Structure formats: C-alpha cells, structure tokens
Amino acid sequence: MNTPLVFNTIPLEEIAVGMSVSYSQTITDTDIKAFAGISGDRNPVHLDEIYAEHSRYKKRIAHGLMTASFFSALFGTKLPGEGCVYVSQSLNFKRPVYIGDTVSATVEVTKVDISKKRVFFKTICKVKNKIVTDGVAELFVP
Amino acid sequence: MNTPLVFNTIPLEEIAVGMSVSYSQTITDTDIKAFAGISGDRNPVHLDEIYAEHSRYKKRIAHGLMTASFFSALFGTKLPGEGCVYVSQSLNFKRPVYIGDTVSATVEVTKVDISKKRVFFKTICKVKNKIVTDGVAELFVP
Numbered sequence: 001m002n003t004p005l006v007f008n009t010i011p012l013e014e015i016a017v018g019m020s021v022s023y024s025q026t027i028t029d030t031d032i033k034a035f036a037g038i039s040g041d042r043n044p045v046h047l048d049e050i051y052a053e054h055s056r057y058k059k060r061i062a063h064g065l066m067t068a069s070f071f072s073a074l075f076g077t078k079l080p081g082e083g084c085v086y087v088s089q090s091l092n093f094k095r096p097v098y099i100g101d102t103v104s105a106t107v108e109v110t111k112v113d114i115s116k117k118r119v120f121f122k123t124i125c126k127v128k129n130k131i132v133t134d135g136v137a138e139l140f141v142p
Numbered sequence: 143m144n145t146p147l148v149f150n151t152i153p154l155e156e157i158a159v160g161m162s163v164s165y166s167q168t169i170t171d172t173d174i175k176a177f178a179g180i181s182g183d184r185n186p187v188h189l190d191e192i193y194a195e196h197s198r199y200k201k202r203i204a205h206g207l208m209t210a211s212f213f214s215a216l217f218g219t220k221l222p223g224e225g226c227v228y229v230s231q232s233l234n235f236k237r238p239v240y241i242g243d244t245v246s247a248t249v250e251v252t253k254v255d256i257s258k259k260r261v262f263f264k265t266i267c268k269v270k271n272k273i274v275t276d277g278v279a280e281l282f283v284p
Contacts, residue, residue, distance in 0.1 A: 025182055034176045039211030040167055043218030045225075055225070056284060064228045065214050069181030069207045076185030083187075083197070086206045090232040142198060 009081035012112070012141045015119055020108035021078040023070050027062045027101050035063050061096040067125045067133045070105035075139055079107065080119055085140040089123070095132045103127055107137065117141050151223035154254070154283045157261055162250035163220040165212050169204045169243050177205050203238040209267045209275045212247035217281055221249065222261055227282040231265070237274045245269055249279065259283050 025031075036042050041063055044051035052060040068091050075084055097103060104126050111120040117140055125133040178184050183205055186193035194202040210233050217226055239245060246268050253262040259282055267275040 023182055031180050034180055035211070038173050038176055038180075038208060039215050040165055041211060041215035041218045043224050045218075051224075056227075063211070063214055065207055065211045065231075066180060069177070069183060069205070072205055072207050073181050073183035076183045076187075082185050082193075085198075086235045088232070088234045089207075090230070092230045093228045 009083055010079055012080070012114065012117060012119070015080060015109060015112050015141075017109050017111065019079060020106055021074050022104055022106045023074050023078070024102055024104045025070060027066070027097055027099055027103060029099055031066060032060070032062055032099065035066050039063065039065070057096050057098075059098050061098055062101075064091070064093040064133065067097055067103050067105070068135075070103060070125060071107055071123045071135075071137060074105060074107045075121075075137070079109070080139055080141045083142060084119075085142065087118070087138040087140050089137045090135040092134050093132075094134065095127070095130060097127060097132050101127045103132065110136070151225055152221055154222070154256065154259060154261070157222060157251055157254050157283075159251050159253060161221060162248055163216050164246060164248045165216050165220070166244055166246045167212060169208070169239055169241055169245060171241055173208060174202070174204055174241065177208050181205065181207070199238050199240075201240050203240055204243075206233070206235040206275065209239055209245050209247070210277075212245060212267060213249055213265045213277075213279060216247060216249045217263075217279070221251070222281055222283045225284060226261075227284065229260070229280040229282050231279045232277040234276050235274075236276065237269070237272060239267075239269060239274050243269045245274065252278070
C-alpha cells in the first residue's frame with residue numbers, strides 16, 4: 001500500500017500570534033552556481049569576480065531571491081508545516097549577501113484568520129544581526 | 143589588466159513604460175532537487191511522489207519562489223540589465239507549477255522615475271497561458 005509518511009504539522013488552531021521559527025544557512029559558491037542554473041539569472045555580479053570587483057558591491061553577491069527561499073523552507077517544513085499553501089510574499093532587498101555570509105531567516109505570526117484558514121507572517125533575513133531582506137507573507141492552511 | 147567585460151544594459155533614459163521582455167524555462171526534477179538543496183525547503187509536496195499523490199495537487203509541484211526567480215533573471219540580464227539593484231518584489235502564487243510545465247515569465251515597465259533612478263514593473267509567470275505567479279517589482283538603476 002502506498003501510504004504517505006506523516007510529517008510534522010502544527011494545526012491551525014494551535015498557531016498563535018507571536019509564534020516564530022528560524023533557519024540559518026551559509027551561502028556558498030555552490031548555492032550561487034546552482035541558483036544561476038535554475039533561475040537563468042546569470043547576472044555577472046553573481047558569477048564574475050572581476051566584474052564584481054568593479055561593481056558597487058566589490059565582491060560577488062548572492063541572488064536576492066535565494067535568501068527569500070529560506071522563508072519558503074520555514075513555511076513548508078516548520079510553521080505552518082507541510083500541507084500549507086503559499087498565497088503571497090512581499091520582499092524588500094535591503095543589503096547585499098556575500099559568499100560566506102550566514103543568513104538567518106525568521107518568520108513570525110502576526111495574524112491568524114481561523115474562518116478563512118489564513119496565517120499572516122512578518123519575514124526577516126539577517127546577516128550579522130543586520131536585516132538583508134524583509135517582507136510579509138500569507139499562508140493558507142487547508 | 144583586469145578589465146570587466148561589458149554586458150548589454152539599457153540606459154535608464156531609454157527605458158519607457160510598456161517595454162517588456164520575456165523568458166521561458168521548462169521545470170524539471172533537477173530544478174526541484176537543486177532548489178530544495180539551496181533553500182532547505184524539503185516540503186514533501188515537492189520531493190515525495192507518494193505524499194504528493196495524496197495532496198490537493200495530486201503530483202509533485204515546484205517551489206513557488208522558483209518561478210519568481212525568472213523575474214530576477216530578466217531584470218539582471220535583459221531589462222534594465224546588469225548593474226541594476228533589486229529593491230523589492232511582491233509575489234502572488236495563483237496556481238501550482240508541475241514538473242514538465244514550461245513557465246513563461248514576462249516583466250513590463252509600468253513607471254520610470256528618472257530623478258530617483260527607479261523603474262517599476264508588473265511581473266507575470268504563465269503556464270499554458272494561465273497566470274501561475276504575478277506581482278510588482280521596483281529596480282534601482284545606478
């Protein structure tokens with residue numbers, strides 16, 4: 001019989017304003033090369049050391065949406081957890097992220113709408129305690 | 143001498159409302175596995191066929207931010223082109239994207255603010271002519 005494994009999910013009724021979860025990952029060249037391949041974004045500021053030296057950033061930087069993807073990881077695996085549906089995400093790119101930077105992503109519940117089965121979050125990525133990306137997100141929990 | 147290559151960039155003064163560029167890519171298992179590794183998003187709806195069969199989607203789906211990454215590709219490589227700075231992006235996830243789907247991303251200029259060096263876009267991803275992801279974006283062109 002093909003029965004799916006049961007994964008950890010927090011029921012909607014147990015989600016409360018102020019709950020938060022975090023995830024950290026160190027950005028490496030491997031991530032940037034893989035993201036360039038997936039996205040098709042071969043902007044030289046991500047891939048070309050010499051170009052990047054002459055840019056405003058002085059070094060190669062990560063794709064902005066790479067750091068945002070850590071929010072997706074938190075939603076899909078921790079809070080609300082698997083089964084949730086990503087409705088929307090806004091993103092403000094505040095500072096560049098360099099190779100070797102360790103990015104800490106945090107999502108925090110700001111509102112729960114039980115009747116519409118929606119959970120709203122503020123979402124923040126930091127490097128060395130400074131915000132690199134922030135925004136808000138809405139999730140549907142069936 | 144380390145002189146960077148010159149890439150194609152459209153000067154801010156030549157960017158006009160209504161200009162648009164597009165990019166298409168077919169989503170494969172390779173993309174999904176690579177994105178799971180980069181993002182840490184190992185939600186089984188992306189990776190586990192049996193789990194996905196029992197989900198609302200019936201098949202494995204791509205990560206929502208993967209399709210959004212095609213906007214980044216267009217901004218960074220076509221319009222405005224390299225050198226531009228991603229300021230913000232909003233994303234509404236409308237429909238799932240399956241393995242084998244060919245995603246067409248289009249970004250279209252909606253406003254140019256020469257004094258603040260900002261260009262505003264509407265951003266749309268479609269599969270078989272139906273919107274899967276849309277939103278708006280703001281770019282800074284130094």
